[in-house]
Amino acid sequence: MSTAPPDADELGRRVDAFLAEHDPAATEPPEFLRARYDAGLAWVHYPEGHGGLGAPRALQPAVDRRFREAGAPTNQPERNGIGLGMAAPTILAFGTEEQKRRFLRPLWTGEEIWCQLFSEPGAGSDLAALGTRAVRDGDHWIVNGQKVWTSMAHEARWAILVTRTDPDVPKHRGMTYFVCDMTAPGVEVRPLRQITGEAEFNEVFLTDVRIPDEHRLGEIGDGWRVSTTTLMNERVAIGGAAAPREGGMIGVVAKLWRERPELRTAGLHDALLRLWVESEAARLTGERLRQQLAVGKPGPEGSAAKLAFADINQRTSGLELELLGADGLRYDDWTMRRPSEVDFTRRSPGYRYLRAKGNSIEGGTSEILRNIIAERVLGLPGEIRVDKDVPWKDLPK
């Protein structure tokens, strides 16, 4: 075993050596990806034996670039955002060696897709109020409850699941975190149709689902702390995408403006220019955030980026419909589709307008993000908490 973690040059040599041994053109993709994981070149900041080499996280983009240039198959990260962005860091932080060995490799290669069983009809922003019960039964747990807003549940092999194991203590203390087998008896996935007409998300009903105790992540009653790790990673994942100028929604509207001079009015021109400036400022903010991450100084700006992104996306997509006028009254398709990923550009302006409404709700509502910024960044007093010392079972529901 090596002593010091490899630097950029050493990583480059290892990638070259790997590619010399595994011709991307002549190796089946799953086999190639498993070998890449085993060589520690999957996520280089993970520990040796779990797809990494304990190298700095900032060195990952260069490794990915070399594989891309060599024409290597990818693990299709867009299909497994929950797995890569949320489940993996949580398993790494709280999983046993056996759990890491079992779950991380097929997660990274994309052979096993993950979903998240967190939100419930009665527990949205107040996730810690959740009521899905897990009751101990020997070396298993019996789980009953309903989860909601679960993207990819219909394709997922595994889920990260947070449950109530002790209703007699205040809400934050009585939770336990599990890995749930989505093929287990009693797991029922139903599409949840959204205002766009499609069903990007699902409801998941859990009826007497048996989960072995070895699939528990973290200690009994420690589910809130484990969930917090998951959710911190979610905000980093959602706010941080790189974009060129006019790369987002504003580019779509700017193009429309250039191509359809007959639609232009003075008021819409002013609105367009204001949003163009805001979009560019937000883009530069995202770039600055990425530069901070690259030098190992992640700032709290991630929450701000997500907040601004939602607002700009909503107003820009609204402007597009208004600019279109009569054409804005037409919608492309109300059929209930079940897409694997959100794609704003391939659907109609009406879809963009409606889908953007979710941006200020998913991954933390804008109101909750403002509380987080106010309290954690600015140090302002927390909200008055009437439920802090009340046993979960006595809370009004």
Place this chain on the structure above:
Amino acid sequence: MTDLLYTEIESDLRASVREVLEDKAPWTAVLAGTEKDEPHDAALWTAVAARLGCAGLPVPEDLGGAGASWRETAVVMEELGRAAAPVPFLTSSVIATAALLAAGERDLLGRLAAGETIAVLAVPFATAPGADPAAGPGAPAVSDGALTGEVAGVADGMAADVFLVPAGGGLYAVDAAHARRTAVTSLDMTRRLADVAFAGAPARQVAEGPDAVRAALLTGAALLASEQLGIAERCLDDTVAYVKTRYQFGRQIGSYQALKHRLADLWTSITQARAAARYAASCAAAGDPDLPVAAAVAQAHCSAVAVKAAEECVQMHGGIGFTWEHSAHLYLKRAKADSIALGSPDRHRAALAVLADLPSA
């Protein structure tokens, strides 16, 4: 993509400037200064421009400067904004210096870099980059080396030793002793205006064509964004500190979401202002061809953020924030004046309509 963070040298520079400003320009002194006749704080100017060497930052060493760049200069602008400091740094060390650098002038530039001489571009402070300040009736014109004409609303016009006057398509240096100056009662008394008139004043040509003036205004607009960032941060800091200590209805007023959420929004817009201002300063430093876009975006955005921050500062301080004896009005006046200076946000958006190919109706 250019570096949008602060280097270690820039952070050290910031600490030095802040130390001097906290010592020599607490807001009480700035407030007292607004009621004096002196157009600027001469002792503070000597400390910042000459002793700390800030005036020479963007000037190459062989021309008598410190050989740094507009990036470091922008950090000084942030700190001067935080203090609403009454010194002619923007006008002399940024705008006039940029004009002389673009013109290839050496003699006057060296004296500006040393902080010995204050030069001011003789244009109305509201002039946007791209406008022709020498157009219009009464604008300065040169005949046989003598300059005649009037310019209204020149920032730091009373502090100037030398005026750089756009006239006849070029740029001329005129000794301030040959100008008739009238002090203007200004909205921002920490950066005062003067109406300036020349009647056959001896003028030395320092540049031909409009490029030097355009470079000066563009660089000024790019760096003004950093001053606006500093103002906004100071207003947010002061307001956050206040709402933690002010109790009404038995609670800190900062515990109410009506204020918390607005302050979170303000912080969010300040993170964007910082990115936009750093990008503009970096483009100016590198001579990046994207500077016109960067400066217009920074001005359109940071102007609004600084004004919003100052207005929220007044409002969230309640009654005390509306009084002369509180610092909030110094920032409100500076922020509002800055938003008009070197082009209003709307003028910059109009410039972007051309630069980004988004033509009007």
